[in-house]
Amino acid sequence: MYPAKFDYYRAASVQEAIQLLQDHEDAKLLAGGHSLIPAMKLRLAQPPAIIDIGRIAELKGVSHDNGSIKIGALTVHADVAASNVLKSNCPLLAEAASNVGDRQVRHKGTIGGNIAHADPASDMPAAILALGGTIHLIGPSGSRQVAAADFFIDLLATDLHEDELLTAIEVPAQSGKTGSCYLKFEHPASGYAVCGAAAVVTLNDDGACAGASLCFNGVTATPHNASAVTDALVGQALDDAAIDKAVDANLSISDPMGDMHASGPYRIELAKTFAKRALKLARDRA
Amino acid sequence: MGKAIGQAIKRKEDPRLITGQAKYLDDIQLPGMVHAAVLRSPYAHAKINSIDTSEAESLPGVVGVFTGKDFADLNPLPCAWQAGGVNNNANTPRTLEIDKVTFTGAGVAVVVAESRYIAEDALALIHVDYEVLPVVVDAKKATEPGAPQLHENAPNNICMEWSCGDEAATDQALADADVVIKQSLRNQRLIPTPMEPRGAIGVFSPVAEDYTVYMTSQAPHVMRLLMTAFVFGIPENKLRCISPQVGGGFGAKIFLYPEYCMVAAVSKKLGGLPVKWMETRRENYIATTHGRDHVTEFEVAAKNDGTITGLKVETYANLGGTLSTIAGGIPTTLYGRLLSGVYKFPNIYCKVYGTYTNTGMVDAYRGAGRPEASYLVERAIDLVAQKLNMDPAEVRRVNYIPPEAFPYAPASNILNGLKYDSGEYEGALNKALELVDYKNLRQEQAAAREAGRLMGIGFSSYVEICGVAPSAWIGLNGEGWGAGLWESANVRVHLTGQVVVTTGSQSHGQGHETTMAQIAADLLGMDVADVRVEHSDTLGTPFGYGTYGSRSAAVGGVAIHNSVQKIIEKAKKIGAHMLEAAPEDVTFEDGKVFVKGSPDKAKTIQEVALAAAVAYDLPEGTEPFLDDTTYYDPPNCTYPFGTHVCIVEVDKDTGHVAIKRYLAVDDVGKKINPLIVDGQIHGGVVQGLAQGLWEGAVYDDNGQLVSGSLMDYALPKAHFLPMIETDSTETPSPVNPLGIKGAGEAGTIASAQAVVNAVVDALAPYGITHLDMPLTSQKVWEAIHSSGNGRE
Amino acid sequence: MAEITVTVNGKSYTRDVEPRMLLVHFIRDVLGLTGTNIGCETSVCGACTILMDGQAIKSCTQLAVQADGSSLTTIEGLASNGDLHPVQEGFWEKHGLQCGYCTPGMIMASVDLLQSNANPTEDEIRHGLEGNLCRCTGYHNIVKAVQYAAEKMQGGN
Structure with missing residues (x-):
């Protein structure tokens, strides 16, 4: 409940934040603080320096441009969940954000902090992966973009370098006859996802599946993309039986996480159930 | 009677609580106050070879660092309820441990500093040389050959052996019965979790040579008695104990804890500086008492018409690494003697082993022994019903103690002439059946099963010993309570x-x-x-x-x-x-x-x-x-009773249990304030439901509490629950002139088995007869899918 | 030390704080507003809930320095001119509290909930309070208290 001492710096701009990161070895960036501060209270994290990026205005907000939606890293979950741009053009992200933590947490926790922390049980990573999102990063040698599929490397580990800042998440605007769904089986204590399923389904005019994606939080150390399931759905008429069959035949997760709350095999079974439910809801919403 | 008793009036204490003006312990600031942080053992079982505090002492802002040796003149804390022959093997905590620790979280040193932040910094600078010893955490395994031994004076880690009832007669009943069902079960360890953790402020007056201790206690007078007469060896008038606004207790704040002694002793060492210690939630989980934790086997004997003829129980009760204040009485007097429930079981025998393990102390938690007894009895009834293919309501009905049998002396022998005062058990059942429209409910269940949905209906009929207690009963030689009540x-x-x-x-x-x-x-x-x-x-x-x-x-x-x-x-x-x-x-x-x-x-x-x-x-x-x-001094205890009904639906794909409806029909005697009684019932019911479905303290094999935070230990949240329907019958207690029975624990004593019985009922098509609490989604899912007919 | 200025319950305070000081400790120990309670260190229990710039947050999961320049409302600032806020009134009327420890946080979260949803269903109330734990009431009367407040705030009785 009592963090260790640290030096505190407040960055007024992205450039200043990058400079501060270079100046202070092992410094940690502080955005909403909802991943870092709990760890500091238990002294599991004791960074020598904190760089507060929470006031950098250019990192906040949702913009829609030319079929692409960009969410500033400092946009809080509540704003992602309430964004009309997202609700109209990418409802999956808004739905996933509305599942994060609780209303108080959503008022302070940021999408960038969430993604950078890469908790496998968090709600956002699978949604961003399912949308084929891109992560925008900036460092001393300039900015770069990483596909969500490449960004999540391992448990709590990402492609974000120590001298870099995550500036935005970019996702394509939904087009055509598309529906999506984020469903989770929450842990009764923490509220985190024991299994979270993010599904996107696009239908042809004749009702057959034109494309789909399905990703999971909570089941594996990084968000799992069940592409074999969705590949099998393309071209199919999406009745319940077809979805059930595609999931049962093609969902294969070899490296599930397991702990005292939920074993690996149980998580896989949850993934099957939630895959079916999420795909069907996404289909219904298309 | 006049006009105030029986009125559902708003509470007088609320204005200060809803405006933030109430003063809980942590809200008290005294001039010159310094702040203490306790260094706790990271090991569940270890010898302390040495402690080096020099580096911590030199940290700026640190006022003092103390270890157990600094308080060697203080006696160990007393065990005030030495039931079951606990006498020379009552191993209790010290203000700070000196030579060894027997559970993770035991205090070994304390830092006092100008702020709690600095005190926490200094904790990391204390160096303790531990010799780590092997660990046992299970109540029964602790008694097996080869288990690590915690205390020299308790061979096989057995602190006490206790029994009640008639073993020979019960064995005969088992031999003569039409059916006998044997079942093992665990009543899992729970963490009480009052929303306010514990805390204390000690102030020594060098002039008057006396102490004032503010503490989060449910029993300040008893704390004064125990601290002065047993720990400090000073007259009672040298200590004033004050409980300020206290934020829940549920039993965990009854007991004397090391920190209450520590703040007083440290204040004296520091010449009278007020010393505050406030528990963090992490400390609360590892260092405040837990509840329940029984490993039990029982046999229930019945006739083919459902009449139960005998109940034989063997329980290993986990008491933790050291004994808490009244640990001995909970799994004995308050458990074994309640094993008749609301039923006229003619033969009962209960044997209890209280054992030491490398886990946190276990003592009273809401209900305290009585929920454990009630759970066992109500599971036994349902097992009999399932075995005989009878309606569980009917099995209850045929076994109830009839109204004309009161005052009733159960075969579990509640001692010294004490008898159940009054009861109309079938009346509560009938009211509950009517309110849930039982006949329709069973039809609804059949239709749900037909449609592939798993709906379950669970009952719980209970009686509890409340209004504790006549001093002559509780203080009787042999039960070991050293005082009146x-x-x-x-x-x-x-x-x-x-x-x-x-x-x-x-x-x-x-x-x-x-x-x-x-x-x-x-x-x-x-x-x-x-x-x-x-x-x-x-x-x-x-x-x-x-x-x-x-x-x-x-x-x-x-x-x-x-x-x-x-x-x-x-x-x-x-x-x-x-x-x-x-x-x-x-x-x-x-x-x-x-x-x-x-x-x-x-x-x-x-x-x-x-x-x-x-x-x-x-x-x-x-x-x-x-x-x-x-x-x-009451002439008898009081015996509230009732019947609760729980209706659940189980998601067979995930194992998730949804409570669709919960009805409590309670008879708490005359109600002083129905609003408050209902509130007690709601909260009590939910604590029992939480045991049934979500909560469970888990120690790993190294004695680390892995359910050590609210991120891991699942306290119920609002959206887990339906509205709790309450109704009542009113049988005034003949024990006292107000006709009051008591309501604080009734809900908890009744509800865990109601939801477990409902889930087992839902799973009956899979041939499932019992599952141990908590019925987590994973556990239910595994039960369905290992039953052989879980896959369609 | 860092200097921060915050407005709490309408009053401005400028203080030097250690950067590591949590906002809840600043409110309680520096400003002496002890109505906001602390019930855990894992951002689960919600006892420390306050409003920051009008929105409910957990003040144990913010550093005081992060609050620099913001406007806070704590339980002490909810009643106006001695009149209880309808949510406070609801908790009293419906016996929505027992030990009272979770109550300030529960009330502040409920105020926030009703700001965003003036007429919530029972289910919305229950989910809306998922960030607040109560160990005494079983939530039954808390739900009723919020329903009472919702009705009152919409002009009912």
């Missing part, structure tokens, strides 16, 4: 007509300031607003045993009643004098003294109080003031 009350009617009631019990959420005022106001014919209830400070309140065991109303409330009665007698005498009438000619009604038949010419209680206080014209030989103190 009467309760006190002082009532004063001041000359302005305002009443002050002081009670020896303690309110930490129960609403005593309202209900006790209602009792006094009702009898005195006054407004509740004119009665002020004071409690929780050993200075200014009479000795009392505190609040637990659903005793504050049924024992403490009766003490108020009796004091008021004595005041009324005196008021009649003075009133008669004022009316120039003979004392035997006057009556007291509705707050007034008047000559019988002439209510128009009356003296109000306020007028009498003024006359009594100014005292210049009193009847000869009458002392001034309306003031009386009662020490009420």
